[in-house]
Amino acid sequence: MKVPVKVDGRELTLSNLDKVLYPDNGFTKAEIIDYYSRVAPVLLPHLRGRPLTVKRYPNGVTGQSFFEKNAPEHTPDWVRRVNLPAPGSTKNRETIDFAVVDDLPTLVYYANLAALELHVPQWRVDDDGQALPPDTLVFDLDPGPPATIVECTRVALMLREVLGAEGLTALPKTSGSKGMQLYADWDRREEPSAYAKRLAQLLEKEHPDQVVSVMTKKARPGKVFIDWSQNNPAKTTVAPYSLRAREQPTVSTPLTWEEVEGCEHPEDLVFTAPDVLARVEKHGDLFSRA
Known part of the structure; x- marks a missing residue:
């Protein structure tokens, strides 16, 4: 069943709204579109100007998925696109036409494509579609089992202290999966x-029992890998407020430092789409740098 709708003056056709995309709790495509529509006021500032990579799950989180960088030919002409070099493209493209989610209609369009996960780089494009220098520094904290997000919070506090001494203010969020990330405005x-x-290497040297700075799997059990490589301009990180394709509709959720300091169990920092909407109503955008 297809449903025509108008979103901020744009005409869209929504489809398969009753399709369950998170089978464990019956979360449907309609609920995904509703979530992204309602969280848009705090999500869009973190997407605007950033070339989009999506991870699509047309048959739900238990089905096949694929990353999509290149905006397909059938993308509506009102969706902003920017043509950018694609070094190392797996499809041997010299350039890619990236979509840029600058507005609510574009966000709803991608939600309707079952683009559950929204990933963006640490840089933006200008009005002419030219890449600007990075404006964000990110540290991706990935726990090696049996470590969990609890251990990530301890490392996050160490990183906050180091960054603070360097004059940088860190903002924490969950990955929505098993780890977390710290962001800071970047002054280049x-x-x-x-x-x-x-x-990352400094913290590894100071805390060798807790921190590892290399990607080698055998070095990571029980430790937190500080993935510094996410700052490579060719890489992306899941956007704040993006859904994740887990068993439940968890979200990459901005946190307060009090929550980081007080985390004692992994479930303390697990937030689903309804949880996040309630948090936004209470706190606004915890990732706002205004």
Whole structure:
């Protein structure tokens, strides 16, 4: 069944609204579109100007999925697109036409495509579609079992202290999966990956039982891997307020530092779409840098 709707003056056709995309709790496509529509006021500022990579789950989180960078030919002409170089493209493309989610209709359009996960780089494009220098520094904290997000919070507090001493204010969020991330405004004092790598190696040296800065799987059991490589301009990180394709409709959720400090159990920092809408109503955008 297809349903024509008008969103901020744009005409869209929504389909399969009763299709269950999270089987464990019956969360439907209609609920996904509703979530993204309602969280849009705090989500869109983190997507605007950033080339979009989506992870689509047309048959739900237990079905086949695929990453999509190139906006398909059938993408509506009102969706903003930017043509950018694609070094190392797996499909041997020299350039890719990325969509940019600048408005609610575009967000709803992608939600209707079952684009559950929204991933963006740490840089934006200008009005002419040219890439700008990175404006965000990110540290992705990934726990090696049996470590959990609880151990990530301890490392996040260490990183907050180091960044603070460097004059950078860190903002924490869950990954919506098993780890978490720290973001900071980036002043381009040097190449961001090199800077982030140095801080990760510093913490690894100071806390070798808790921190690892290399991606090697065998080095990570029981420790937290500080992934500094997410600052590579070719890489993306899940956006704040994006859904994740887990058993439940969990969300990459901005946190207060009090929540980070007080985390004692992994479930303390698990938030689903309804939880996040309630949090936004209470706190506004905890990731706002205004």
